[in-house]
Amino acid sequence: xxxxxxxxxxxxxxxxxxxxxxxxxxxxxxxxxxxxxxxxxxxxxxxxxxxxxxxxxxxxxxxxxxxxxxxxxxxxxxxxxxxxxxxxxxxxxxxxxxxxxxxxxxxxxxxxxxxxxxxxxxxxxxxxxxxxxxxxxxxxxxxxxxxxxxxxxxxxxxxxxxxxxxxxxxxxxxxxxxxxxxxxxxxxxxxxxxxxxxxxxxxxxxxxxxxxxxxxxxxxxxxxxxxxxxxxxxxxxxxxxxxxxxxxxxxxxxx
Amino acid sequence: xxxxxxxxxxxxxxxxxxxxxxxxxxxxxxxxxxxxxxxxxxxxxxxxxxxxxxxxxxxxxxxxxxxxxxxxxxxxxxxxxxxxxxxxxxxxxxxxxxxxxxxxxxxxxxxxxxxxxxxxxxxxxxxxxxxxxxxxxxxxxxxxxxxxxxxxxxxxxxxxxxxxxxxxxxxxxxxxxxxxxxxxxxxxxxxxxxxxxxxxxxxxxxxxxxxxxxxxxxxxxx
Numbered sequence: 001x002x003x004x005x006x007x008x009x010x011x012x013x014x015x016x017x018x019x020x021x022x023x024x025x026x027x028x029x030x031x032x033x034x035x036x037x038x039x040x041x042x043x044x045x046x047x048x049x050x051x052x053x054x055x056x057x058x059x060x061x062x063x064x065x066x067x068x069x070x071x072x073x074x075x076x077x078x079x080x081x082x083x084x085x086x087x088x089x090x091x092x093x094x095x096x097x098x099x100x101x102x103x104x105x106x107x108x109x110x111x112x113x114x115x116x117x118x119x120x121x122x123x124x125x126x127x128x129x130x131x132x133x134x135x136x137x138x139x140x141x142x143x144x145x146x147x148x149x150x151x152x153x154x155x156x157x158x159x160x161x162x163x164x165x166x167x168x169x170x171x172x173x174x175x176x177x178x179x180x181x182x183x184x185x186x187x188x189x190x191x192x193x194x195x196x197x198x199x200x201x202x203x204x205x206x207x208x209x210x211x212x213x214x215x216x217x218x219x220x221x222x223x224x225x226x227x228x229x230x231x232x233x234x235x236x237x238x239x240x241x242x243x244x245x246x247x248x249x250x251x252x253x254x255x
Numbered sequence: 256x257x258x259x260x261x262x263x264x265x266x267x268x269x270x271x272x273x274x275x276x277x278x279x280x281x282x283x284x285x286x287x288x289x290x291x292x293x294x295x296x297x298x299x300x301x302x303x304x305x306x307x308x309x310x311x312x313x314x315x316x317x318x319x320x321x322x323x324x325x326x327x328x329x330x331x332x333x334x335x336x337x338x339x340x341x342x343x344x345x346x347x348x349x350x351x352x353x354x355x356x357x358x359x360x361x362x363x364x365x366x367x368x369x370x371x372x373x374x375x376x377x378x379x380x381x382x383x384x385x386x387x388x389x390x391x392x393x394x395x396x397x398x399x400x401x402x403x404x405x406x407x408x409x410x411x412x413x414x415x416x417x418x419x420x421x422x423x424x425x426x427x428x429x430x431x432x433x434x435x436x437x438x439x440x441x442x443x444x445x446x447x448x449x450x451x452x453x454x455x456x457x458x459x460x461x462x463x464x465x466x467x468x469x470x471x472x473x474x475x476x477x
Contacts (some may be wrong), residue, residue: 062471062472065472066472075442099472
């Protein structure tokens with residue numbers, strides 16, 4: 001195979017694939033148009049059928065008229081024969097013969113048209129059924145396509161690097177991470193303050209009993225509710241109270 | 256038809272602004288009849304019983320120089336095809352379908368001298384409404400209404416067309432009554448149409464037309 005031939009084959013293949021792609025992409029639209037064309041053709045077939053039926057009726061009317069004419073001629077022939085007028089009888093019989101021939105031809109026409117009408121009716125009924133089935137299938141295909149389109153949209157929305165939910169989750173993760181970092185920084189700062197700042201001093205004063213421990217407040221209240229002497233006597237053994245007493249003496253409050 | 260119409264499979268639309276010529280015929284004629292057609296009647300019956308009928312339909316191929324149309328309303332219409340030899344073929348239609356065919360021969364024509372005489376004939380003459388009349392040596396019975404009392408004449412307008420293509424040429428008003436009689440020799444009926452025709456301010460005539468019912472096998476149309 002020559003190079004040129006291969007190139008041509010490639011070109012034809014590409015063109016075919018491109019054409020096929022266009023057809024596939026517009027398959028439902030093409031199917032809809034084909035359905036509309038078929039419906040129009042069906043309407044035309046029905047019109048043709050009604051024309052044939054009208055022609056059949058006209059032929060039947062002609063047949064009826066010929067039958068009437070035949071009966072009339074037969075009467076004339078019989079009357080002429082009864083009167084012995086052989087010539088007249090023969091003259092009318094010739095016409096009767098023509099009428100009978102026309103009658104047979106008309107009957108043949110009517111039978112042929114009856115047959116055609118029957119075939120057309122069957123074909124139209126069959127086409128109508130096929131069209132109804134095709135419409136139903138197209139509706140199903142359309143519905144499936146709509147569902148798949150929706151599924152595709154949902155899938156695209158909720159998956160992949162560009163997903164909004166993914167982005168939101170990332171943001172949340174980043175915020176949490178930032179907050180954790182900030183919390184760690186706060187802990188470090190507090191630790192530093194404990195070690196180097198006033199906080200540590202207060203802790204150490206409290207440890208030395210030189211500042212009020214909030215936990216002592218209740219004790220204070222309790223203490224102050226009772227007479228001071230009694231408390232002092234009763235609680236003489238308490239280390240805390242001993243410290244207090246020492247403090248009072250130190251600062252000269254209790255005179 | 257444009258290329259686009261062909262591509263889309265559209266049928267060529269009739270010209271919307273195509274107006275009919277003034278006086279042109281606006282409806283189809285039945286049985287393929289037309290002005291200029293040729294009609295031949297089956298005259299076998301006249302040979303069988305030569306003197307049984309009052310009148311005989313004309314022999315040979317008769318031309319149609321004039322066509323008359325009567326709109327009776329509700330889809331009913333009369334189509335009259337006037338022939339070369341003092342006769343006419345009348346086709347009645349319902350919704351465009353043929354309902355009946357009659358052939359008539361003008362048997363007698365009278366010309367009332369005045370309008371008053373014409374009106375008197377229409378309103379008073381027994382030939383214009385009596386249940387039974389004597390005419391041309393026969394007894395005729397009214398066809399249109401049962402009962403023995405006199406009935407008023409049927410009134411209808413006829414429009415006449417001539418030329419090819421057909422063009423409205425004249426019109427007239429008919430005051431008519433239809434009678435019949437049995438013809439035992441031929442086992443059929445003969446018809447008598449009495450018509451008082453008003454076709455202008457001073458144009459009056461009274462015609463007696465004799466005919467019979469026909470069917471499509473009785474006429475040969477060319």
